Amino acid sequence: MIYYHHFLTDCSGYAARGRNNDFPELQCCPNCRARNRMLRHGFYERNAIDAEATYRISICRLLCPAYHKSVSILPTFLLPYFQHTWRTILNMLLAWWISCLCVCSRQLRRFYEKRGWKKQNEIALFFRSEGVEAIFPEKKAEKAICLFQMIQAMEEATFVRRWWHHRINSFMAAVNYRGARVAPTF
Ligand SMILES: [Zn+2]
Numbered sequence: 001m002i003y004y005h006h007f008l009t010d011c012s013g014y015a016a017r018g019r020n021n022d023f024p025e026l027q028c029c030p031n032c033r034a035r036n037r038m039l040r041h042g043f044y045e046r047n048a049i050d051a052e053a054t055y056r057i058s059i060c061r062l063l064c065p066a067y068h069k070s071v072s073i074l075p076t077f078l079l080p081y082f083q084h085t086w087r088t089i090l091n092m093l094l095a096w097w098i099s100c101l102c103v104c105s106r107q108l109r110r111f112y113e114k115r116g117w118k119k120q121n122e123i124a125l126f127f128r129s130e131g132v133e134a135i136f137p138e139k140k141a142e143k144a145i146c147l148f149q150m151i152q153a154m155e156e157a158t159f160v161r162r163w164w165h166h167r168i169n170s171f172m173a174a175v176n177y178r179g180a181r182v183a184p185t186f
Contacts, residue, residue, distance in 0.1 A: 015055035030183035038062035
């Protein structure tokens with residue numbers, strides 16, 4: 001399971017602090033809800049990429065003492081299973097859609113574009129459930145820009161918390177893809 005935590009820093013700050021980041025202590029297992037203090041269970045390393053650099057970062061794992069299932073603490077700037085931070089992905093796509101500026105490889109841009117394209121309805125539904133009543137543009141290209149700008153305008157932790165309240169995968173995951181569960185609250 002994935003448990004999001006807002007570390008009050010960006011990708012480079014998180015990378016610089018390494019294993020000294022202020023990792024949360026959980027008194028309740030987000031998986032089975034048992035009121036047991038979660039145990040520290042080491043780290044794993046992964047890449048995280050923003051507009052500036054590629055970082056090697058440490059992800060902290062916790063273990064449920066009751067059922068021995070592990071929980072990974074993911075910083076709010078990342079999406080599950082993606083190396084680019086979600087703001088970097090948004091910026092890449094918006095730069096392309098608005099200014100025809102390709103700030104990554106064409107192959108990567110196409111990959112993200114395809115994903116974002118297919119998730120338009122789900123993103124629109126998300127904003128509807130957030131109480132947004134504005135009419136979205138009818139043309140697909142304009143609608144995509146509008147929706148991605150709305151995500152971009154949201155505060156990081158707020159977007160992550162609200163998105164995962166009802167959703168089973170991220171706004172960049174393949175439709176119906178079901179990876180590790182994300183705890184709905186943090
Ligand atoms: Zn548990």
